Amino acid sequence: MIAQPLHPARRMVVDTDTASDDAVALLLAAAAADTTIEAVTVVAGNVPVDRGVANALATLELAGAGDVPVHPGCDRPLLRELTTAEHVHGADGMGGHAPPPAVRAPEREHAVDALIRLSHERPGGLTLVTLGPLTNVATALSRDPAMAKRYAAVYVMGGAADGVGNVSAVAEFNIWADPEAAAMVFASGLPLVMVGWDVSRRYAVMRPADQDRLAALGTARARFTHRINATLARFCATITKLEGYDLPDPVTMAIAIDPGLILRSEELGVTVDTSFTRMRGMTVVDRLGIEGIAPNVTVVWDVDEDRFKQQLMDACAADGGAAEAPGP
Ligand code: RIB
Numbered sequence: 001m002i003a004q005p006l007h008p009a010r011r012m013v014v015d016t017d018t019a020s021d022d023a024v025a026l027l028l029a030a031a032a033a034d035t036t037i038e039a040v041t042v043v044a045g046n047v048p049v050d051r052g053v054a055n056a057l058a059t060l061e062l063a064g065a066g067d068v069p070v071h072p073g074c075d076r077p078l079l080r081e082l083t084t085a086e087h088v089h090g091a092d093g094m095g096g097h098a099p100p101p102a103v104r105a106p107e108r109e110h111a112v113d114a115l116i117r118l119s120h121e122r123p124g125g126l127t128l129v130t131l132g133p134l135t136n137v138a139t140a141l142s143r144d145p146a147m148a149k150r151y152a153a154v155y156v157m158g159g160a161a162d163g164v165g166n167v168s169a170v171a172e173f174n175i176w177a178d179p180e181a182a183a184m185v186f187a188s189g190l191p192l193v194m195v196g197w198d199v200s201r202r203y204a205v206m207r208p209a210d211q212d213r214l215a216a217l218g219t220a221r222a223r224f225t226h227r228i229n230a231t232l233a234r235f236c237a238t239i240t241k242l243e244g245y246d247l248p249d250p251v252t253m254a255i256a257i258d259p260g261l262i263l264r265s266e267e268l269g270v271t272v273d274t275s276f277t278r279m280r281g282m283t284v285v286d287r288l289g290i291e292g293i294a295p296n297v298t299v300v301w302d303v304d305e306d307r308f309k310q311q312l313m314d315a316c317a318a319d320g321g322a323a324e325a326p327g328p
């Protein structure tokens with residue numbers, strides 16, 4: 001559970017399974033004037049970890065943050081088979097519009113070692129933002145449980161506080177992909193702020209008017225943001241039936257950068273279903289405290305959509321960084 005109030009992230013570590021919405025979240029972080037990205041750690045999820053590393057390196061370069069270290073991490077969940085999501089984000093994870101490969105290579109240090117080391121170097125001084133399955137974070141906690149006391153806040157894109165899933169009727173992908181890891185993280189004592197898919201579905205959908213506003217910016221970052229989410233847009237139109245493509249990772253990142261976006265949140269007891277049933281990966285939110293689970297998570301319920309989208313447009317309005325991917 002997080003000690004209130006939440007403060008804007010000054011120094012952050014981003015753990016990501018770098019596909020199209022993750023990439024937009026990285027753009028937001030790179031554009032945030034008062035935020036330094038100390039490192040990016042990559043985990044298998046949307047795409048295999050090597051693809052995620054390549055997408056992270058290329059995106060950071062495009063965003064003018066080519067000096068941010070990128071650490072390859074866990075290439076599979078703790079227990080379950082790896083299930084990737086190319087049907088949601090495209091074969092390359094970037095809607096077929098991956099930017100040119102980065103010039104530089106990833107770090108040799110594993111993501112898990114980096115998460116632990118960075119927490120020792122800056123105890124209480126780092127914000128962790130997780131945008132993918134929690135395999136790296138759980139593995140780090142298993143090696144160094146006291147890490148739970150060294151991150152100032154951990155913003156998790158994951159779960160579904162309202163019980164509406166996007167990979168099953170009840171589970172959101174990041175939690176479903178590695179439920180054992182999520183259960184460990186939620187029980188670890190890390191100061192968690194949960195931004196579930198319900199927040200994205202209600203406050204972070206890029207409707208046609210938002211897409212027109214983005215296109216009107218006329219910048220490489222705006223075109224990048226739109227193009228790489230082409231596959232996601234089709235998935236949203238046909239499967240999740242949204243009015244546009246939703247941006248779960250960017251809205252989570254935006255909250256970490258500006259917690260003033262949060263209009264309503266609650267400290268609640270949240271556990272993760274690790275069964276081998278259709279309930280796999282469900283985030284069980286004890287809203288009434290009826291199971292007597294001690295509150296362990298700040299659950300975000302409502303955010304300021306206009307303020308989020310303004311942060312997104314401001315980040316995309318900036319230009320600079322490397323050349324963009326070719327394409328219509
Ligand atoms: O369910 C949405 C989450 O799963 C996002 O983080 C998306 O990038 C995928 O990882």
Ligand code: CA
Binds near residue numbers: 017132
């Ligand atoms: Ca993600």
